[in-house]
Amino acid sequence: xxxxIYISGGCRSGKSRYAETRANEFAAPRAYIATxxxxxxxxxxxxxxxxxxxxxxxxxxxxxxxxxxxxxxLPAATNVALVxxxxxxLGNLMxxxxxxxxxxxxxxxxxxxLLQDPPCSIILVSNELGMGIVxxxxxxxxxxxxxxxxxxxxxxxxxxxxxxxxxxxxxxx
Amino acid sequence: xxxxIYISGGCRSGKSRYAETRANEFAAPRAYIATxxxxxxxxxxxxxxxxxxxxxxxxxxxxxxxxxxxxxxLPAATNVALVxxxxxxLGNLMxxxxxxxxxxxxxxxxxxxLLQDPPCSIILVSNELGMGIVxxxxxxxxxxxxxxxxxxxxxxxxxxxxxxxxxxxxxxx
Amino acid sequence: xxxxIYISGGCRSGKSRYAETRANEFAAPRAYIATxxxxxxxxxxxxxxxxxxxxxxxxxxxxxxxxxxxxxxLPAATNVALVxxxxxxLGNLMxxxxxxxxxxxxxxxxxxxLLQDPPCSIILVSNELGMGIVxxxxxxxxxxxxxxxxxxxxxxxxxxxxxxxxxxxxxxx
Numbered sequence: 001x002x003x004x005i006y007i008s009g010g011c012r013s014g015k016s017r018y019a020e021t022r023a024n025e026f027a028a029p030r031a032y033i034a035t036x037x038x039x040x041x042x043x044x045x046x047x048x049x050x051x052x053x054x055x056x057x058x059x060x061x062x063x064x065x066x067x068x069x070x071x072x073x074l075p076a077a078t079n080v081a082l083v084x085x086x087x088x089x090l091g092n093l094m095x096x097x098x099x100x101x102x103x104x105x106x107x108x109x110x111x112x113x114l115l116q117d118p119p120c121s122i123i124l125v126s127n128e129l130g131m132g133i134v135x136x137x138x139x140x141x142x143x144x145x146x147x148x149x150x151x152x153x154x155x156x157x158x159x160x161x162x163x164x165x166x167x168x169x170x171x172x173x
Numbered sequence: 174x175x176x177x178i179y180i181s182g183g184c185r186s187g188k189s190r191y192a193e194t195r196a197n198e199f200a201a202p203r204a205y206i207a208t209x210x211x212x213x214x215x216x217x218x219x220x221x222x223x224x225x226x227x228x229x230x231x232x233x234x235x236x237x238x239x240x241x242x243x244x245x246x247l248p249a250a251t252n253v254a255l256v257x258x259x260x261x262x263l264g265n266l267m268x269x270x271x272x273x274x275x276x277x278x279x280x281x282x283x284x285x286x287l288l289q290d291p292p293c294s295i296i297l298v299s300n301e302l303g304m305g306i307v308x309x310x311x312x313x314x315x316x317x318x319x320x321x322x323x324x325x326x327x328x329x330x331x332x333x334x335x336x337x338x339x340x341x342x343x344x345x346x
Numbered sequence: 347x348x349x350x351i352y353i354s355g356g357c358r359s360g361k362s363r364y365a366e367t368r369a370n371e372f373a374a375p376r377a378y379i380a381t382x383x384x385x386x387x388x389x390x391x392x393x394x395x396x397x398x399x400x401x402x403x404x405x406x407x408x409x410x411x412x413x414x415x416x417x418x419x420l421p422a423a424t425n426v427a428l429v430x431x432x433x434x435x436l437g438n439l440m441x442x443x444x445x446x447x448x449x450x451x452x453x454x455x456x457x458x459x460l461l462q463d464p465p466c467s468i469i470l471v472s473n474e475l476g477m478g479i480v481x482x483x484x485x486x487x488x489x490x491x492x493x494x495x496x497x498x499x500x501x502x503x504x505x506x507x508x509x510x511x512x513x514x515x516x517x518x519x
Contacts, residue, residue: 009476010304011475011477011490012491012493012494012495013494013497013498128304128477129183129477129480130184130185131183131184131477132308132478133302133308133317133478134184135479143479148183148185148186148339153340155339155341161341163339163343165354165509166354166501167499167501167502168501170518172343299512302356303359304356304475304477305477306475306478307357307475318358320358321357321358321512322358324512324513325359328513328514329513334512334514336512345516346514
């Protein structure tokens with residue numbers, strides 16, 4: 001079965017770089033699934049720079065909300081897909097669904113189902129958000145609850161899992 | 174000697190679930206020491222749901238402040254006690270003692286003493302609070318200092334220690 | 347070549363204590379490089395207490411900004427230098443340089459260069475700041491970005507790296 005590699009870590013802990021290193025171990029063609037939505041020029045520029053750094057080793061697909069669909073729609077020859085990142089995707093999904101969001105919504109369900117029988121090798125980047133003091137903001141508290149549970153569910157189905165600290169991956173499983 | 178198992182982790186990192194898994198490896202009777210105080214109906218409902226999930230595999234004791242006494246007063250046959258969690262207990266203790274709180278207070282001293290010769294196997298859940306940015310709130314800064322030092326003192330006397338990340342326990346010792 | 351030992355960890359996670367334990371494994375003379383600036387009497391008292399705890403096993407040098415210079419200027423016989431800590435140093439450096447700060451500034455460049463051919467064994471303490479929720483404060487967001495990248499660069503050139511959790515060091519490399 002195609003491997004599913006889960007890579008979590010704090011902000012600026014080197015998780016995306018480690019994910020790219022792992023993705024480059026797979027033969028081309030490779031897909032990069034960007035979950036960030038582009039709101040302004042500053043962000044467009046950052047995304048352009050990131051894309052330039054990755055070079056043409058990756059085919060980039062934007063999937064701010066419909067992540068499982070984007071993974072299912074990749075060209076059949078795709079060998080590996082790097083999803084960066086789950087936390088931004090979750091934020092988009094919660095915003096998109098609004099009141100209608102639930103942790104059992106179709107989009108999350110579809111992702112977890114796909115990861116149990118992935119169409120290609122999949123590397124997923126996520127964020128550790130829960131090791132600080134309890135946030136005073138109720139929305140922030142809810143987001144870290146939901147993000148923490150999603151991390152657990154994805155890591156549970158992954159074949160390998162890591163957390164990066166100061167740029168170095170620690171293997172969780 | 175009876176083992177003392179320390180399990181820390183961030184918010185929604187799977188620490189309580191891992192603690193229950195470990196507790197279920199011990200034969201009954203098992204005690205669940207809940208340190209949370211029930212303030213409102215929403216919380217009463219959450220506690221009821223948690224208790225229902227644990228089923229009758231555990232005998233539940235509430236110990237918001239007098240934790241060592243609760244552990245000492247368990248029925249003699251008790252094989253394992255799961256304390257969930259140290260961080261909430263510390264918050265209660267600081268609130269209860271007010272100006273009179275010190276890290277050398279009787280309650281903390283009694284817990285550390287008990288852990289050096291535990292009356293049954295003990296599993297303690299705690300929280301990692303110190304890996305975010307320095308909080309602007311002085312009380313939050315103080316709490317994470319005191320909680321961090323308590324975690325160190327408890328982990329030091331534990332026979333096993335873990336930190337859970339994305340639902341997966343990493344062994345510290 | 348002289349070892350470079352990188353020790354990160356959250357607030358009150360035991361990183362400084364572990365760093366002192368490691369430093370004491372080296373023969374004297376030992377240097378303690380304090381990066382904190384002393385602003386008031388409370389801090390002066392805390393620093394005095396820390397110094398007293400370390401006893402005269404260490405020669406203390408203050409280096410709030412010019413860290414590489416301080417390391418280069420140690421007496422030639424110095425066997426090991428303990429730098430506590432990188433995060434406070436970075437904050438001082440950003441404050442000192444103001445608008446003129448960049449991650450490629452001379453001070454950072456000089457430190458990284460020195461660590462590639464260290465004049466004595468060097469132990470560096472740093473902080474994990476990136477595992478909480480995204481801070482609302484833009485300066486805090488920028489600081490955790492810059493601190494995270496510095497941690498990665500220093501850990502990359504270290505010969506050993508650790509993260510302490512609840513007082514226990516986990517080896518990263």
